[in-house]
Amino acid sequence: MQEILAADPEMRVVTELASQATAEMAARLAAHPHAEVRCAVAGNEAAPPAVLAALVTGEGLPPARRCLVCDREETPFTHDPECPKLDCDLPPGAACDGSHESTVHQTHVSALWNPATPTAAVIGFAGHPSMLLRRPLAVRPDLPAMVYERLAADPEPGVRAALAANPAIGDDLMRALAADPDPDVRRGLAFNPRLPLKVLTRLAGTGKIGSTLLPRIATASRAEIEELAASPDPVVRMLVAERRDLAPEIRDALAVDLDAKVVKSIAPHPGLSDASLRAMVDRHGVRVVARVAKNPEAAPALLEDLARHEPPVRKALREIARHSNATAAALLVCLADRQARHLAAGHPALPPQAVVELLTDDDWQVVEAAAANPALPPDVMSALVP
Template identity: 70%
Template sequence: MNHVLCGLAANPALPSELVDRLVKMADDDVAAALADRGDLSRTQTAELAAHGEQAAVRLAHRGTLTAADIDPVTQPHAALALLEEGAGCPEWARLLASDPVAEHREKLAGCPGLPSDVVEKLSADADIRVVAELALWTTPEVAARLARHPHAEVRSAVAANETTPPAVLAALVTGEGLAPAWRCLVCDREATPFVHDPYCPRTDCRLPPGAACDGSHQSAMHELYERAVRNPATPAEAVVGFAGHSSLQLRWALAARPGLPPRVGVRLAEDPTGGVRADLAGNPAIGEALMRRLAADRDPEVRRALALNPRVPLDVLARLADGTKIGATLLPRIAAASPAEVAELAASPSPAMRMLLAVRRDLPPHIRDALAADGDAKVVKSVAGHPGLSEARLRAMVDRHGDPVVAKVAANPDASPELLESLAQRRPPVRKALREIARHRRATPSALLVCLADDKARRIAAGHPALPPPVVVDLLADDDCQVAEAAAANPSLPPDVMAHLVP
């Protein structure tokens, strides 16, 4: 990969005539970078699409290609990308439905709005992967029909389709009204009974590790059950019996289900696996009594998951915050706090709760300023990035708490150029702060030059438009290819240097 040319291809200041030259000589990497530009002309777009399928697919997904730019015979991947975006021609779908390459038909099966005759053809495809992909994305009517398909892989895909009618999903789980599946991926390939070796040495083997069939297609049916449990359209009563199943995967999937009946939640709260209890704790469907019970769980991951539950009571959250490592993250319950609750949280005797509140970026100015003057560094660190803080308050944070808050102050969108220079000059340097300064829109040339001394900040600063042009030019030859690529993408790179770089 030519990192300098890739960076140059992404440079927003690259003149159109140099874009033309790059399009003509681009390899796949440069073409991919060019395809992400938002200023390509129609001629450049068409020429780039003709360059290769990789670029054409990117352009199709970006919405810059039209059906007139693509030949589906020579560029099937690009045609499929347009069909996937709903911008292709129906005739392409008919053509690709007969494509000898199964991967192309499989990709087509996942496209929306296919003509009915194409759907019929794909539903009878000789490759079961094609039919399964269709079942995964198709309409309720076709999904209901494919639920009776003799192959378990297709039925499993129907179980994952959220448009499948609820009654059909229930039947897939219970088997009521459906004849048993005849085949699965295992018995398609192997004599049964068969259990696939997790360390299978065959390079051409596509069976998943542990896949098994003794005539009952057990691994395929297990996948069907798990998909049905995870499908929110599946009636809860059809899957609640899995709460006592021997399969950890099924219990785990059930614990996160929306609309979980209370009795099932109580049973899963006793599960021996912490991950099951953690997903249950984070489930908004559980009631307050169960939340209070899970708040005392011995597993810290369960308690942390409960803290992330958007319906956790604030008093329970306060207990969790004081005894569980949650981190300075915006919790859903904090984000949804009412004005009265915000005032209550700001006055909380718990520094952990004040810290969690300080992460919000829509606080009233008087509460924001009060948290900025807090005596606890964790609280100040959390509020330091809040827009609207004055220069004086930001400097006071640094004066009072020092290095622990410097990086967050440097990330504040309202930090002045003078403050950023001051933070960059601290000795010893605060490396996380240098990385924030390197990406700050107000960073000055002198501050950015200091940032170049840190390896990670250097990669960011090399692309900053305030970096002096001579320095940007020097960085094109940097030993770190990421630095060189960032410098080549810097809009401050002189046009004559850009012209010299393009062959």
């Protein structure tokens, strides 16, 4: 079958084959006269490493004779990004002067993203003018330390941010990147699973990390968690509070933290008592209501109180509308919120009569959710079936 497809007159068929072909067929198609087929081979992880290296260097392969550009236009030609032709499907900036340069460039990009491409074939691109070729290098785990050091000085923050998240870089380079002036680079570093905790604690307040479970926090030992939970920096305590497997004593200590962002992070943690959740709301008000409503063990009565909270917290209504413990009273309140309405419409605790009324709602999402609600009376459900 591959033989038949490889000989197909339609180039799109051969290109699709090249992207998925076995090693033997990929090796054959790497010498195809059409540059687009070679580009597809460059992204195929089954292609032999030596073949991928040849696609990068050009060594050992006959020159490509055609590309999408010279198939259609007289060369030299550069495609106008604002091309007025309605039937034109050439990529913006596609160009050919006889060397098929835009397709060759994309071939290099595909090969650099391909983990099967040998290291020796790609390291020379660390200083390439195109950021599109430097960035895939920054995420590779197999480069020499000197290449990573060069990429750490890259003028493009996107390259440095990709490098910062790469677990293959060393501790010294991580410490250097922690002082990078770009917040996206520091944020990328915060997501590096091998980041030393001392670097993470210094980085916590500077990287625009937000409330999320970082990989290094997720794998921290009990002793490390205890140390981080006692940090004087509330951002560090907030990051620890994102774990959902904390020891009860650490969880409870974070639940009474004086900083609202710490409490917001710990509020959805299972095991917190009703009294503890209510105390959070009493102490921090609207800042924590939505996160308390997200707690999987929030009691029905608490959810009702949160739904009626003054001032209302719209995000909390969305959490309540999808909560398994939500009561009919709480869900009826949620129906008044535009973004929570379709969630509440599908909740099985919603009163049947309310579900029936929602079948004529102006919002199709609400109607669809109500029609699928198991609380819909059987006779009404039967009437909906053609």
